[in-house]
Each structure stands twice: as C-alpha cells, then as structure tokens.
Amino acid sequence: MTEAERLARMSDAVRTLLECLGEDVSREGLVKTPQRMAKALLACTAGYHETVESVVKDALFECTSEEMVVVRDIDCFSMCEHHVLPWFGKVHIAYLPAGRVLGLSKLARLTDMYAKRLQIQERFTQQIAEAVQAATGALGVAVRADCTHMCMTMRGVEKPGAITTTSHFTGAFRGGDASAALRVEFLLRTGGGVVATPAGAAALLMPPAAVGGGVAGVAPPASLPVAACTAGSDPDSGRAGDSCSSCHAADGSVAPVAAASGCR
Numbered sequence: 001m002t003e004a005e006r007l008a009r010m011s012d013a014v015r016t017l018l019e020c021l022g023e024d025v026s027r028e029g030l031v032k033t034p035q036r037m038a039k040a041l042l043a044c045t046a047g048y049h050e051t052v053e054s055v056v057k058d059a060l061f062e063c064t065s066e067e068m069v070v071v072r073d074i075d076c077f078s079m080c081e082h083h084v085l086p087w088f089g090k091v092h093i094a095y096l097p098a099g100r101v102l103g104l105s106k107l108a109r110l111t112d113m114y115a116k117r118l119q120i121q122e123r124f125t126q127q128i129a130e131a132v133q134a135a136t137g138a139l140g141v142a143v144r145a146d147c148t149h150m151c152m153t154m155r156g157v158e159k160p161g162a163i164t165t166t167s168h169f170t171g172a173f174r175g176g177d178a179s180a181a182l183r184v185e186f187l188l189r190t191g192g193g194v195v196a197t198p199a200g201a202a203a204l205l206m207p208p209a210a211v212g213g214g215v216a217g218v219a220p221p222a223s224l225p226v227a228a229c230t231a232g233s234d235p236d237s238g239r240a241g242d243s244c245s246s247c248h249a250a251d252g253s254v255a256p257v258a259a260a261s262g263c264r
C-alpha cells in the first residue's frame with residue numbers, strides 16, 4: 001500500500017467514525033479532520049517503521065567503566081492497544097557496561113521507538129530493556145516506567161491519580177543478594193522512593209522469580225505518601241510501644257519508615 005492509499009483509506013475510516021458519532025462531517029471545523037487525524041495516528045505510530053539497528057546505528061563506544069549508567073525521567077507518550085487512547089509518563093533506564101557504552105540519546109530514541117506503537121506498558125518496559133541489552137551486551141539492564149493511562153482516567157474507572165509502575169531487569173539485575181543491591185541502587189538513583197512497608201522491603205530483596213515475571217523491586221514513586229505508623233509509640237516517654245512491630249525491631253531500634261511517619 002502506498003502512503004497516499006494508506007492516508008485515503010484511513011481518512012475514509014475517520015469520516016465513518018465521525019458520522020457514527022452523529023457529527024456533520026461537512027461542517028467547516030471537520031472538513032479536514034479525517035486527513036489530520038490519519039496523519040496524527042501515523043505520526044504517533046511511527047515506531048513500527050524503526051528497528052533497534054536503525055535507531056542505534058554505530059553509536060556504541062568503547063569504555064572500560066563497569067559502573068552503572070543511569071538516564072532517568074525520559075518522557076514517553078504512547079497509546080494503549082486496547083482503547084487507542086494515550087498513556088504517558090517517565091521512563092528510567094540503567095545498565096552496567098561490559099566494554100562499551102551506548103550514546104545517551106539512543107536510550108531516549110529507543111524509548112520513543114517502542115512508545116510510538118500501540119502498546120501495553122508491561123511489554124513496552126520489557127522491550128526497552130531487551131533492546132538495550134541486545135545493543136550493548138551489558139552485564140545487566142534495568143528499566144522502570146511510571147505512567148498515567150487516559151483509558152483509566154477519562155473513561156472506565158475514571159481514576160486520574162493512578163500511576164502504573166512497571167519494571168524489567170536483565171542479567172546482573174536479576175537474582176539474589178547482589179542483584180537486590182543493584183535494584184535498590186537503581187531505584188534510589190531514579191527517584192523510586194523509599195519502601196513504605198516491611199512487606200515492600202521483603203519484595204525488593206527477593207529474586208525476581210520469587211515474585212513473578214521480573215517485577216521485583218517495584219516500589220511506589222516518590223510522590224506517593226509514605227505509609228504512616230498507627231501503632232504503639234508512647235508520646236510521653238518517646239519510647240516504642242510493644243505492639244509497634246511495623247516500625248520497631250525487637251531490640252527497640254526504629255526503622256527508617258518510623259522516622260518518616262513520625263512514630264518514635
């Protein structure tokens with residue numbers, strides 16, 4: 001199909017959509033809307049015509065550092081494949097180089113390539129991680145995305161404040177103790193926030209297999225409130241109450257969450 005044929009068929013389809021909405025497609029404001037919407041849809045899905053190779057090209061450079069490279073707060077704008085409504089947010093990418101590094105802008109371009117398709121956030125996150133892994137041969141890659149979905153905001157459950165956080169880890173970021181430390185560093189360096197509960201901390205420290213699908217280490221974004229302690233401290237003595245196990249260890253020491261929530 002040529003570009004002109006594609007635009008013509010899409011414009012016809014948009015005209016049908018507008019008529020089904022009860023609109024008069026001949027009125028001034030809508031006359032050129034079918035073509036405009038067709039072009040907008042093609043622009044928002046331009047990622048179908050790109051590949052990891054065409055994006056990365058030769059932007060790989062020798063480097064002996066094995067320290068974590070982090071690019072955070074990459075804007076992403078995509079459309080959900082279930083409703084063709086926008087979703088958008090921030091992507092954070094980290095990797096551990098193994099002899100070569102990727103031009104920093106390529107991390108943003110790979111994000112765009114996968115965003116400009118009909119997507120679900122879970123697959124989008126995984127695709128970016130696997131692309132960075134394949135392009136760099138890194139020791140490991142970590143990707144997190146924090147996004148808002150308009151199909152949950154302007155229709156359906158209508159929850160504008162909900163943020164969906166997804167993550168995907170490869171290589172050295174997956175697994176037990178050493179990997180858990182890397183995931184914590186990744187979360188801290190990308191504004192992943194504190195772990196609000198002991199249960200959350202346990203999830204962070206478990207290997208991905210134990211919590212399913214490589215999503216270990218998913219912590220609430222920093223903007224979410226830290227869970228408040230509601231148990232046990234004695235305001236007069238300032239000492240921990242016996243029942244305050246969520247904030248206080250058996251030896252009476254106070255966990256960081258307690259300080260954040262005001263529990264003593």
Ligand SMILES: [Zn+2]
Nearest residue numbers: 080082083151
């Ligand atoms: Zn949707």
